[in-house]
Amino acid sequence: MNFKDILSEKSVFINKDALSVHYLPERIIHREKEIEKIMRVIAPVFKNKRPNNVFIYGKSGTGKTSSVKSIIKQFKELPSNGYINYINCRMYNTRYKILQKLANDIVGFSKNGFPPSHFYERIMSWINNGDRFLIIVLDEIDIIKDLNELIYTLTRANDEVRTGGISIIGISNRIDFKDKLDNRSRSALLESEVVFPPYNSEQLKEILAYRANLGFSENACDMSAINLAAAIAARETGDARYALKMLMYAGEIADEKKDEIVTYKHVEDARKNVEKDLVIEAVATLPEHQQLVLYSLSILSINGSKYHKLGENQEELFMMGELYESYKQVCKELKKEVRSSRWCKEYIRELEGLGLVETIGSGKGIRGHSTLIKLLYSKDWIKRTVEGMLLH
Ligand SMILES: Nc1ncnc2c1ncn2[C@@H]1O[C@H](COP(=O)(O)OP(=O)(O)O)[C@@H](O)[C@H]1O
Ligand SMILES: [Mg+2]
Structure with a gap:
């Protein structure tokens, strides 16, 4: 085998x-209405008025990031006193990092180690010196650790400027995220709101057909592949990312098998890989102690438990108390501070929300009423996945 081959x-x-x-x-097909709404919010900047803040939400893969990026592209084609800065909050997840990035992007680089006020002052003088409007896109805004503080800082800035201003476009996958904001920042951020509903299977079919047309050689992708990928994704969450990944993996599998046409059979095989990918992504963005709880649960099921029961399909169910013991042990070994058992319950609730574990009321049984917990993915695989992230 050589490169030519x-x-x-x-x-x-x-x-x-x-x-x-x-x-x-x-x-971005099927998002015309949502894109128009967002453009209407931003449009006043072309008449030197500060745009409202806007909060965009919808489940993962509903086209939020792509829609906003395509709006930014169009925005840059027209002259204005406005400047849009896109920030991926997975990378910039604190007030400090965000102020620093903004100052570096708009005014020029300055070293680490300055207090936040340094960056804030630089941004403010940039706005004041040109009566400029800074529009900040915070994508995956829910990940920001000190979000309330960041929103105060940015909205307070508007009281200090003469004619320019700052606007925030916040984007989130988590619908319940608003509850975590305090009243002041909630009402600041929610001056306007745009919701991205999940795609149905017809819409997903069109989205996939459009992308398949660009990505596959002529006639290399059978409609059965597109139909199945769209149907699976629509049944689960209406997530275009999931559908696209299935189609792309299906193509890779076809190549590996030296098949010339991608069909629904390749999509069926691809589905398993995609699910694992999604779990890895979900686990990677979990806060550390939720990772620790998940890890403890996998350890508990590998080491076995004294009290576990078997569920309907013979799967193991664990008790909260026992999980908490395992979690304490893990924290000790990894030299992490231990959180209370109330927190541990809260973390389990959030892991359940992400589809990683399931809880079941035990009814009457061993030790009265208790919550039983089960892991929804293979224990060895979860252990390996989380271990990699905790120990990196
Ligand atoms: N309406 C659409 N038309 C074409 N591609 C789309 C559409 N909606 C989503 N996609 C594709 O699906 C993937 C996920 O979309 P994205 O905008 O990242 O979703 P979100 O930010 O809501 O999670 C991207 O690759 C995007 O290009
Ligand atoms: Mg996104």
Whole structure:
């Protein structure tokens, strides 16, 4: 085998990038209404008025990031006193990092180690010196640790400027996220609101067909593949990212098997890989102590438990008290501070919300009423996955 052989291998793909979830398509179909709403919020900036803050939410894969990025692209084509700065909060997750990034992007680089007020002052003088409008997109805003403080800082700035101003476009996958804000920042952020509903299977079919057309060679993708990927994704959460990943993996599997046409059979195989990918992504963005609780649960099921019961399908169920013991042990070994058992319950509730565990009331049984917990993925695989993240 040499490079030439590899390069001359046949492939179902013609432009694999176009099927990647990072690709920004020219057209965002079925989002015309949502895009228009957001544009109408931003439009006053072209008349030198501060746009309202806007909060955008909808489940993962409903096209929020792509829609906003395509709006930014169009925004830059027209002259104005406005400047949009896109921030991915997975990377910039504190007030400090965000102020620093903004100051560096708009005014120029300055070293680490300054207090936040330094960056704030630089941003403020940039706004005041040109009567400028700074529009900040905070994508995955719920990840920001000191969000209330950040929103105060940015909204307070508007009282200090003469004619320019700051606006926030917040984007979140978590519908319940608003509850975590305090009243003041909630009403500041929610000057306007835009909701992205999940896609149905017809819409997903069109989205996939559009991308398949760009990504696969002519006739290399059978409609049965698109139909199945769309149907599976629609049944689960209406997530276009999930649907696209299935289609792309299906293509890779077809290539591996040297099949020339991608069909529903490849999609069926691809589905398992995609699910694992999604879990890895969900676990990677969990706060540390939720990772620790999940890890403790996998350890508990591997080491076995004194009290576990078996569920309907013979799966193991664990008691909260026992899980808490395992969690304490894990924290001790990894030299992490132990949180209270009330927190542990709260973490389990959140892990349940993400579909990683399930809880069941035990009814009457051993030790009275208790909550039983079960892991929804293979214990060894979860252990390996979380371990990698905790110990990196
Ligand atoms: N309406 C659409 N048309 C074309 N591609 C889409 C559409 N909606 C979503 N996608 C694709 O699905 C993937 C996930 O979309 P994204 O905008 O990242 O969703 P969100 O930010 O809501 O999680 C991206 O690859 C995106 O290109
Ligand atoms: Mg997004």
